[in-house]
Amino acid sequence: MKYLTKTLFKKGIECPLKLTNDYESSSEKNEFLDALADGGFQAEELSRLHFSPGDLIEHLDYTNALENTRELFKNTNSTIYEAAFLHDNLFVRTDILVKQNNIIKIIEVKAKSFDSTAKNIFKTNSGSIRPQWRTYLFDLAFQKYVVEKNYPERKIESYLMLADKSKKASIDGLNQLFQITNDPNTRTGIRRKVHSLEDVGNPIMELRNISDLINDIIEKDIHKIHGLSFLELVENFTEVYTNQKEINWKNYNGHVCRECWIKQFDISDDNKLRPNIYELWQFRKQKKLFKSNIFFLDQLVESDFDDTSDNHLSVKSRQWLQIEKRVAESLGKPVDFYLDTENLKDKMMKWKFPLHFIDFETCTSALPFTKGRHPYEQIAFQYSHHIVYSDGNIQHKSEYINAEPGKFPNYEFVRSLKKDLENDKGSVFKYATHENSILNAIYFQLIDSDEKDKGELMDFIKTITNKKENNELVWSGDRDMIDMCDLVKKYFYDSYMKGSNSIKVVLPAVIKICEFVNKKYSKPISEINLTSLNFSGNHVWIKDGNLDPYISLPAPDFSKVQNPVGDINKLNNGGDALTAYAKIQYQEMSSQERNIIKQSLLKYCELDTLAMVMIYEFFASELKLHGFSN
Numbered sequence: 001m002k003y004l005t006k007t008l009f010k011k012g013i014e015c016p017l018k019l020t021n022d023y024e025s026s027s028e029k030n031e032f033l034d035a036l037a038d039g040g041f042q043a044e045e046l047s048r049l050h051f052s053p054g055d056l057i058e059h060l061d062y063t064n065a066l067e068n069t070r071e072l073f074k075n076t077n078s079t080i081y082e083a084a085f086l087h088d089n090l091f092v093r094t095d096i097l098v099k100q101n102n103i104i105k106i107i108e109v110k111a112k113s114f115d116s117t118a119k120n121i122f123k124t125n126s127g128s129i130r131p132q133w134r135t136y137l138f139d140l141a142f143q144k145y146v147v148e149k150n151y152p153e154r155k156i157e158s159y160l161m162l163a164d165k166s167k168k169a170s171i172d173g174l175n176q177l178f179q180i181t182n183d184p185n186t187r188t189g190i191r192r193k194v195h196s197l198e199d200v201g202n203p204i205m206e207l208r209n210i211s212d213l214i215n216d217i218i219e220k221d222i223h224k225i226h227g228l229s230f231l232e233l234v235e236n237f238t239e240v241y242t243n244q245k246e247i248n249w250k251n252y253n254g255h256v257c258r259e260c261w262i263k264q265f266d267i268s269d270d271n272k273l274r275p276n277i278y279e280l281w282q283f284r285k286q287k288k289l290f291k292s293n294i295f296f297l298d299q300l301v302e303s304d305f306d307d308t309s310d311n312h313l314s315v316k317s318r319q320w321l322q323i324e325k326r327v328a329e330s331l332g333k334p335v336d337f338y339l340d341t342e343n344l345k346d347k348m349m350k351w352k353f354p355l356h357f358i359d360f361e362t363c364t365s366a367l368p369f370t371k372g373r374h375p376y377e378q379i380a381f382q383y384s385h386h387i388v389y390s391d392g393n394i395q396h397k398s399e400y401i402n403a404e405p406g407k408f409p410n411y412e413f414v415r416s417l418k419k420d421l422e423n424d425k426g427s428v429f430k431y432a433t434h435e436n437s438i439l440n441a442i443y444f445q446l447i448d449s450d451e452k453d454k455g456e457l458m459d460f461i462k463t464i465t466n467k468k469e470n471n472e473l474v475w476s477g478d479r480d481m482i483d484m485c486d487l488v489k490k491y492f493y494d495s496y497m498k499g500s501n502s503i504k505v506v507l508p509a510v511i512k513i514c515e516f517v518n519k520k521y522s523k524p525i526s527e528i529n530l531t532s533l534n535f536s537g538n539h540v541w542i543k544d545g546n547l548d549p550y551i552s553l554p555a556p557d558f559s560k561v562q563n564p565v566g567d568i569n570k571l572n573n574g575g576d577a578l579t580a581y582a583k584i585q586y587q588e589m590s591s592q593e594r595n596i597i598k599q600s601l602l603k604y605c606e607l608d609t610l611a612m613v614m615i616y617e618f619f620a621s622e623l624k625l626h627g628f629s630n
Contacts, residue, residue, distance in 0.1 A: 003091035017260035019241040039366030040111040042178040054079035087149035089242040111366040158214035163375035169368035170201035180587040227253025275326040281499040312490035337494040344491040353390035359608040370408040378441040384605040508547035516621040
């Protein structure tokens with residue numbers, strides 16, 4: 001029998017197509033790693049300490065889990081972790097359930113953060129549910145609905161247990177008390193090293209009673225998703241998943257997403273080759289156009305994108321540029337790249353050598369690493385730094401990484417970065433706004449710190465960043481980092497990029513079109529004006545016609561490690577880096593294995609800053625600037 005579980009219910013909220021056989025979902029293993037990386041399972045194990053002692057339903061199969069739950073419910077009072085309930089074809093497991101006489105408390109634990117001192121957390125002033133909470137609340141409503149169908153004579157109360165950003169950890173190493181295991185028989189995969197709430201210091205998880213709101217979701221039609229009330233969603237999802245009925249898209253109020261738009265609008269396979277409007281960068285009118293049967297870029301007209309700027313591409317003009325080039329390409333016509341040489345040259349002429357290219361790897365953690373830190377404070381654990389000199393020489397000058405479990409690295413991170421950048425007045429480059437945001441966050445962490453050199457570090461941060469509040473500029477440093485992603489958006493486009501400006505997409509586009517970059521990096525490192533801190537001189541970045549150097553990054557090699565626990569088979573994107581760092585922090589492993597992961601992280605981050613250098617070299621070679629010529 002097929003059961004509509006709470007996991008499937010949440011997927012249906014994301015897109016009804018995810019309930020059908022037509023949808024190819026990502027692996028459960030990847031979803032599991034994502035939960036480990038953001039601290040969700042650690043938060044759940046911590047929350048259980050607030051309701052201890054309790055009985056854990058360890059059975060993964062439905063029948064035994066249901067039977068164990070029924071047995072425990074015979075007790076007048078009981079606390080159950082992973083209690084199981086079935087009504088018709090609806091099946092749920094509750095994170096924590098507390099039965100006290102005639103009252104049943106359902107407690108859903110989320111690593112999602114909130115500020116318990118704020119007002120109107122879940123609802124807007126008009127009374128509607130805030131979008132960021134909608135799925136969580138409907139998930140809890142689904143659980144309450146199924147439990148209540150089993151025990152209609154009892155009073156059901158609904159709670160969320162959340163990481164409270166207004167609270168601080170009172171002990172060091174809180175995250176180390178909840179460690180990852182490779183036990184396939186546990187849902188959370190976490191081994192708890194403490195047994196009482198007193199062992200974890202002041203609580204950082206906050207319980208919030210939202211019974212009235214959950215009752216409104218179930219009983220009234222005022223809160224909807226896809227235009228459907230809660231009960232209508234349950235009925236529709238049951239028909240689609242358990243009864244395998246074909247989706248009637250008219251029931252979902254024009255829901256459209258990348259996964260379902262072809263299926264929903266019955267677009268033939270032959271037409272998939274036409275560039276569709278979901279490709280279009282910064283475009284938000286898909287639903288409106290779908291109602292007029294407009295699905296493809298070649299159906300759009302130029303007059304809808306009239307918006308010019310004297311010195312760079314505006315959003316609309318860039319959108320139309322993308323439409324022109326992608327449509328021409330789909331028709332087999334020759335398509336050249338776009339580069340605004342005049343205005344880009346004006347920008348580049350103001351740059352000061354040596355040029356510094358930096359990239360950060362960061363994370364947030366539901367469970368703070370050290371005493372005095374809030375849940376989900378930014379943690380900057382790694383950076384890479386390339387320098388381009390005026391004579392064309394390129395150095396992978398420096399790098400930083402913290403691979404020590406339980407250490408808060410931010411202040412050491414900034415000290416190291418300051419040391420690397422303070423020796424000259426050369427221009428500093430980032431890709432997108434992330435580095436600026438992280439340094440701003442560390443600036444305000446320093447204000448409340450006891451670091452002896454915090455004034456110097458804060459002054460340094462202000463020299464290479466900008467800070468805005470309410471659209472007003474608070475500061476802008478004399479070496480405020482230059483955003484290469486912004487340069488790409490305003491001055492460069494190639495059809496290979498489609499609607500993306502990610503460095504992982506822009507780099508292959510540059511390698512494809514730039515003869516200088518392609519030839520240079522098809523040679524070993526030892527034969528070009530380049531140094532590397534992590535790769536040997538015979539390493540070649542571009543080989544065998546591959547346009548994407550990230551694909552060729554070597555995976556961590558655990559072949560010489562006895563009983564490795566890392567389980568990391570690739571490390572070539574930000575998600576992989578985040579998961580790898582989470583495993584370093586939360587998983588017991590040998591120093592040898594930790595060092596292997598560390599080396600892979602260093603190689604990945606080095607390529608991020610080298611990619612920025614390659615994009616710079618493309619710009620300079622095309623504009624014949626900074627020593628480049630025919």
